[in-house]
Amino acid sequence: MLSNIRICDLQTNISKHPYRTPMKFGGRVVSGVDVLEVRCTVETKSGRRAEGLGSMTMGNAWSWPSQVVSSDQTLAAIETLAQRHAAAALEAKVEGHPLEICHTLAKLLRxxxxxxxxEAGLDEAMPQLACLLAASPLEAALFDAQxxxxxxSxxxxxGKDYVDSDLQPYLGNDFAGRYLDEFVSPQPQASMPIYHLVGALxxxxxxxxxxxxxxxxxxxLAAWIEADGLTHLKIKLAGDDLDWDIDRVARVSRVASESSRGAKTDWRFSxxxxxxxxxxxYVIDMLQGVAKVSDDANGRIQxxxxxxxxxxxxxxxxTMHEVTKMLPVVIDESLVDLESLHxxxxxxxxxxxxxxxxxxxExxxxxxxxxxxxxFLCVQDLTCIGANFLHSASLAAHIPTVAAIEGNGRQYCPAGNEGWEKKFPGMFEITDGTVETGLLNGPGLGY
Structure with missing residues (x-):
């Protein structure tokens, strides 16, 4: 197909960004992040060339929470994999649609x-989740460049006019004769609510x-609600301290109700x-405990x-059969392939x-x-900043049934958004709890 591409050049870069305040999740505290950026030049069959940009926060504490290998070692290994995988992609001389190229290059990751x-002498294999993270900037750059x-966009x-194969090779027989354009909107939603993170600290x-x-x-949190007009709050919980978790959810709900937006606001919690x-x-006990101390908190949980x-x-x-009778339960870290989904x-x-x-x-x-x-579908980020936040937001804005997006980079690392907020002010200057995802309508991934 004339729309197929081949990789002509690849460059990678790593930048470091400290957090303004530490973030605690899953018993771990993170105080900064590295961003790995890929710039990829491609050429189409018809001879058109363009450079695509992909970047991602290298969240090793999330993707590789090792008890054996140090955080510095896991971060270094993920970044080394990302750079070597990009170099291998250039050498592979693969041609096709970005979906097909990414599928082929994924086989090189392990x-x-x-x-x-x-080579690093690590006593633990790199998890699949960390491998996916390492490859993600290159994947974004490929789609953006095409x-x-x-x-x-x-x-x-x-659709079938641009991709050589239907979805059967990727998703099984249920998807024979079906293409991604059936499940992806060509235009981004004009605006979407943003989920604000309430970290454990x-x-x-x-x-x-x-x-x-x-x-x-x-x-x-009270000040953030007033400044940004928030309506959606993502609450990080302990998971092993029932009383603390119950109190935390109830207190967050109370702060929301006592804000200028008031109890009548259609609050949504995750x-x-x-x-x-x-x-x-444990989840059932926590929800029942919250119901005893708060009249409205459980009704706000999305x-x-x-x-x-x-x-x-x-x-x-x-299993989660009993909890899902009460409300949706989503997998995050568990989702690494089709097998894990099933x-x-x-x-x-x-x-x-x-x-x-x-x-x-993926x-x-x-x-x-x-x-x-x-x-149930939601889109979450990895404390994304700058280009990778815009990428995450564009993904959310094009996937039907996604009702809100997560964006906590502005809370913990606002300096990482410098320059981008001037290009897309409606994505960073929040006053009514929403971001203007309709701005992400440019060529490539929209940013």
Whole structure:
């Protein structure tokens, strides 16, 4: 096809960004992030050339929470894999649609990752989630470059006129004769609510502030609600401290009700346990406990995220059938391929979290599968900043049934948005709890 591309050049770069305040999740505290950027030049069959940009925060604490290897070692290994995988992509001389190229290049990840960990003398194999993270900037750059070369949105290049194969090779027989354009909107939603993260260390009111940051940004949840007009709150919970979790949800709900937006606002909460719950009974006990101390908190919960261990095959007893009778439960860390999606459904999960940090191709495919199997869908980020936040937002804005997006980079690392907020002010200057995703309508991935 004339729209097929080949890689002509690739460049990678790593930049470091400290957080303005530490973030705690899953028992871990993170104080900064590295961003790996890929610039990829491609050429189409018709001879058109363009450069695509892909970047992602290298969240090793999330993708490789090792008890054996140090955080510095896991970060270094992921970044080395990303750079070597990009170099291998250039050498492979693969041609085709970005979806097909990404599928081919994904087969190189495990062998290269094994080389990286062996050379570094690490006593643990790199998890599949970390491998997906390492490849994600390149995937974004490929899709972005194809769209720019053809002068249109990458989300308009997903039908049979542009892709050589239907979805059967990627998603199985249920998708024979079907293409991604059936599951992806060609135009982004005009605006979407943004989920604001309430980290485990984040102060809710002035009484919780031990030492002010003093950088001009809001210091508390109450202040963020007033400044940004928030309506959607993602609450990080302990998962192993029932009383604390119950109190935290109730207190967040109280702060929301006492804000200028008031109790009549259609508040939406998501609860993120980051795999710390022993079983589904903990979630049920927590929800029942919240109901006893708060009249309105449970009615505001939109979904629960990844309550128990990410290794579903290792812990098949961790089912979610009872919780999903109450509200949607989505997998995040567990979702690494089609097999894990099917296993999660067997275990009672009723939704999935899409993330650009797992790869653009993977996100599109899982978004299609979720819609086909009528699963709850949300899009979350990895404290994305700048270009990678815009990429995550564009993904959310083009996937039907996604009602809101997550964007906590502005809270923890606003300096990482410098320059981008002037190009897309409606994505960073928030006053009514929404972001103007309709701005992400340029060629490529929209940014």
């Amino acid at each position: 062998p290269i990752a094994a080389e990286v960990t062996q 769209g720019k070369a053809l002068g249109t 990458s989300y308009r290049l997903l 984040d102060p809710l009111t002035d009484a919780d502030v031990d030492q002010a940051v003093g950088d001009g940004h809001p210091e508390t 609860l993120d346990f980051n795999e710390r719950c022993a079983n589904q009974q 979904y629960v995220e990844q309550p128990t261990h990410r290794d579903l095959a290792r812990f098949p007893e961790n 296993l999660s459904r067997e275990l009672g999960y009723s939704g999935i979290a899409l993330k650009a940090c797992k790869g653009h191709a 996100a599109l495919l899982m978004g299609a599968a979720a819609q086909h199997y009528k699963l």
